Amino acid sequence: MSETSPAIEVSALCKRYGEYEAVRGLDITVRRGEVFGLLGPNGAGKTTTVEILEGYRARTSGDVSVLGHDPASRSIELRRRIGVVLQSGGIYSHITPREALAHWASFYPHPREVGEVLALAGLEPKADVRSRRLSGGELRRLDFALALVGDPELMFLDEPTTGFDPEARRAAWETVRSLRDLGKTILLTTHYLEEAQALADRVAIVKDGRVLAVGAPRELGVGAAHYRVAYRESGGELVERETGDPTTLLHELTGAALARGERLEELSVERPSLEDVYLELTANA
Amino acid sequence: MPDALDGVNPVALCWRQYRLERKMFWRNPSAAFFNFLLPLLFLFGAGAILSGNQRDLNKLIPSIAGMSVMSTTFTALAYNIVFLRERGVLKRIRGTPLPTISYFGGVAANAVTNTALQIAIIVVAGRVFFGIGWPPDPGELVVFLVVGVVCFAALGVAFAHAIPNFESTAAYVNAVFLPVVFVSFFAFDSSSAPGFLRTIADALPLKPLIEGLSGALVSGSGLANNLDALAVIGLWGAFGLYFAVRGFSWEQSRT
Numbered sequence A: 001m002s003e004t005s006p007a008i009e010v011s012a013l014c015k016r017y018g019e020y021e022a023v024r025g026l027d028i029t030v031r032r033g034e035v036f037g038l039l040g041p042n043g044a045g046k047t048t049t050v051e052i053l054e055g056y057r058a059r060t061s062g063d064v065s066v067l068g069h070d071p072a073s074r075s076i077e078l079r080r081r082i083g084v085v086l087q088s089g090g091i092y093s094h095i096t097p098r099e100a101l102a103h104w105a106s107f108y109p110h111p112r113e114v115g116e117v118l119a120l121a122g123l124e125p126k127a128d129v130r131s132r133r134l135s136g137g138e139l140r141r142l143d144f145a146l147a148l149v150g151d152p153e154l155m156f157l158d159e160p161t162t163g164f165d166p167e168a169r170r171a172a173w174e175t176v177r178s179l180r181d182l183g184k185t186i187l188l189t190t191h192y193l194e195e196a197q198a199l200a201d202r203v204a205i206v207k208d209g210r211v212l213a214v215g216a217p218r219e220l221g222v223g224a225a226h227y228r229v230a231y232r233e234s235g236g237e238l239v240e241r242e243t244g245d246p247t248t249l250l251h252e253l254t255g256a257a258l259a260r261g262e263r264l265e266e267l268s269v270e271r272p273s274l275e276d277v278y279l280e281l282t283a284n285a
Numbered sequence B: 001m002p003d004a005l006d007g008v009n010p011v012a013l014c015w016r017q018y019r020l021e022r023k024m025f026w027r028n029p030s031a032a033f034f035n036f037l038l039p040l041l042f043l044f045g046a047g048a049i050l051s052g053n054q055r056d057l058n059k060l061i062p063s064i065a066g067m068s069v070m071s072t073t074f075t076a077l078a079y080n081i082v083f084l085r086e087r088g089v090l091k092r093i094r095g096t097p098l099p100t101i102s103y104f105g106g107v108a109a110n111a112v113t114n115t116a117l118q119i120a121i122i123v124v125a126g127r128v129f130f131g132i133g134w135p136p137d138p139g140e141l142v143v144f145l146v147v148g149v150v151c152f153a154a155l156g157v158a159f160a161h162a163i164p165n166f167e168s169t170a171a172y173v174n175a176v177f178l179p180v181v182f183v184s185f186f187a188f189d190s191s192s193a194p195g196f197l198r199t200i201a202d203a204l205p206l207k208p209l210i211e212g213l214s215g216a217l218v219s220g221s222g223l224a225n226n227l228d229a230l231a232v233i234g235l236w237g238a239f240g241l242y243f244a245v246r247g248f249s250w251e252q253s254r255t
Helices: A046-054 A097-105 A114-120 A136-148 A166-181 A193-199 A246-260 A274-284 B010-027 B029-050 B054-087 B089-094 B100-128 B138-160 B166-189 B195-203 B206-219 B223-246
Strands: A008-017 A020-030 A035-039 A061-066 A082-085 A154-158 A185-190 A202-207 A210-215 A227-232 A238-243 A265-270
Touching: A008 A046, A020 A035, A020 A046, A020 A210, A035 A046, A035 A193, A046 A061, A046 A154, A046 A185, A082 A136, A097 A114, A097 A136, A097 B010, A114 A136, A136 A154, A136 A166, A166 A185, A166 A193, A185 A193, A193 A274, A202 A274, A210 A274, A227 A246, A238 A246, A246 A265, B010 B029, B010 B100, B029 B054, B029 B100, B054 B089, B054 B100, B054 B138, B054 B166, B054 B206, B100 B138, B138 B166, B138 B206, B138 B223, B166 B195, B166 B206, B195 B206, B206 B223
Parallel strands: A035 A185, A035 A202, A082 A154, A154 A185
Antiparallel strands: A008 A020, A008 A061, A202 A210, A227 A238, A227 A265
């Protein structure tokens, strides 16, 4: 398999639990070396999708390829090349991070150095403290460390910062960025917009088990009208106009205003933020 | 071969898992106490009360040995599996390349080590303190221990599926463990036990195990005399293995 083939390819993925359809024809492609975000509200099917890719769940239908493997086969060869950070994965109460990492490293043919992984995850000061004495943020860093110690090509991060305070969240973001800097391909799920914006190279907005839009966070607004020009008329009324060609529109507006000898109060040109797109898509879908 | 070894050997991984399980076991004082010390406290407590009465001591030693097998396998595994499942440790392990066989091999070997240690202590105590010689039939001892361990370990794993959460584990496990121990001890010790109680005890796996261990540790009656007991334990073992494998869940259900 060539190194340029996608890390993950999913097409027409469906997952049904009895009557309930959690995933309904989902398509995504994750390129090698990118951080790809699955963004959507709770219950959108993000975790179900990721757990199918990780090999935890069988799909109902659709095609799935992870590093060239079908994850449903649960091959050891595939599991050696992926790292999984579960939404809530526990660890023995009486194990220290150093011991846990040494044990996990033994599962893999070419693990990273335990000391290096402790440093990367910011766990050096807590390396010899039993896990039951670690804080929530420290346990999350241990999750990252355990997923990283096998030196995987591809990492899955399911809701990596849910329930974190802002400081712990920023620390976790730093860890994710350092994973990207190591060249890892990362698929992360989140329901936090700012997290997708801060971390992901590309984002798929997911709702009701389908992808509504895919793109770089800054470009996701690109659609029919992707600039919003706003100003206040001399009468005091706020006017908003959407356009694909702001240069021409601004030229017309400013020209007309100059000709009338007026000012365009509160003039602004904005591109819809990821938040605008997200709220619009998830409200209408 | 997708599972090419590539420097990672399932047997070596099983050994590493076993060593980790041993370390975790001794670091958890309450587990060490309930799984390990409690039967020994029973042994020395009851042994002291019965001292001088050789007939009762001859009944006590195999009874405690049988209870030890049950507590080190059935009770310990039910607790462990429910805890690790609820904590998400099992699910995390399932996402790694650790072979399932290596994982469960290590977990089972940990339980068997506890069984072996306890039986060794009981045998030595029987020799030194309670007027019972070295086991007259070591072959029968090994056979009953192996079959008993497999049976109760499988039942413990199978029973873990029925326990909804870790908080209720003690209630569920004791609701089985205590009545089974009581009925089996009573039926084994006393020929005056009511008939229905003896019928129940004979159908459960613990009393047959105690009978087999009694033959091995005390009377030397020979394996041939305890084949029906072995058959009962074997049947329970097959039942346990079927449900242990069939119902096994790596994660807490999200209900």
